[in-house]
Amino acid sequence: MRWTVKAALLWLVCALTMAASAGDGPIVAARQASMKEMAAAAKTIAAMFDGRQAYDATAFKAAAQTLRMRTGPALIAEFPSPSLGPPSEARLEIDPARAEFEALANHIGTLASALAAKAESAPAAITDDMRMGAGLAMGGGSLLGKRSVAAETDPAKLPAEHILHLILQDCSTCHSKFRQRTE
Numbered sequence: 001m002r003w004t005v006k007a008a009l010l011w012l013v014c015a016l017t018m019a020a021s022a023g024d025g026p027i028v029a030a031r032q033a034s035m036k037e038m039a040a041a042a043k044t045i046a047a048m049f050d051g052r053q054a055y056d057a058t059a060f061k062a063a064a065q066t067l068r069m070r071t072g073p074a075l076i077a078e079f080p081s082p083s084l085g086p087p088s089e090a091r092l093e094i095d096p097a098r099a100e101f102e103a104l105a106n107h108i109g110t111l112a113s114a115l116a117a118k119a120e121s122a123p124a125a126i127t128d129d130m131r132m133g134a135g136l137a138m139g140g141g142s143l144l145g146k147r148s149v150a151a152e153t154d155p156a157k158l159p160a161e162h163i164l165h166l167i168l169q170d171c172s173t174c175h176s177k178f179r180q181r182t183e
């Protein structure tokens with residue numbers, strides 16, 4: 001009887017240890033949940049600007065805050081070295097390319113902070129100056145290509161919709177370099 005209990009306990013400890021060291025442990029689960037929340041937030045904002053979802057200033061604020069809180073240093077902290085590689089989708093290449101990974105996380109963080117600041121004072125209805133293109137018409141940057149505008153313009157000066165597009169570009173850039181799709 002006692003041996004059965006001991007064996008059961010031993011099995012449980014082994015199972016827990018394996019779960020903790022494998023890529024599907026709590027760190028990975030937390031960062032995947034965090035990424036999903038960012039995806040939902042970005043989708044909400046995009047849908048409000050596209051007219052697929054009714055615009056709501058409070059929902060816009062909440063979604064922009066989600067993006068702000070989950071990027072920058074918070075995003076970096078979600079990828080400690082032992083958690084990289086399969087079975088998670090985080091590539092082992094993150095480690096030797098830390099500087100690039102962190103620069104991307106901080107870049108999207110700066111954009112998300114700018115968007116969150118705009119959302120804080122967002123009006124009750126979408127105004128034209130929040131829309132894509134509004135900043136280019138005013139800013140005199142129309143002769144520059146899209147990329148150089150993004151690189152040289154203070155994101156705070158860009159319309160909210162434009163900032164969202166730059167954020168989505170950073171999501172894709174990081175995924176194409178540092179995410180290994182397993183499904």
Ligand code: HEC
Nearest residue numbers: 032035036038039088089090104105108170171174178179
């Ligand atoms: C600096 C890099 C980086 C940035 C920026 C980034 N991601 Fe990710 N994302 C990853 C990595 C790496 C994974 C794989 C994580 C894993 O499987 O543990 C991932 C996974 C995901 C997943 C899948 C989560 C799951 O359930 O497995 C979604 C959805 C996602 N990201 C959405 C986004 C969105 C939306 C943005 C932008 C708002 C974004 N990500 C920005 C690196 C990034």
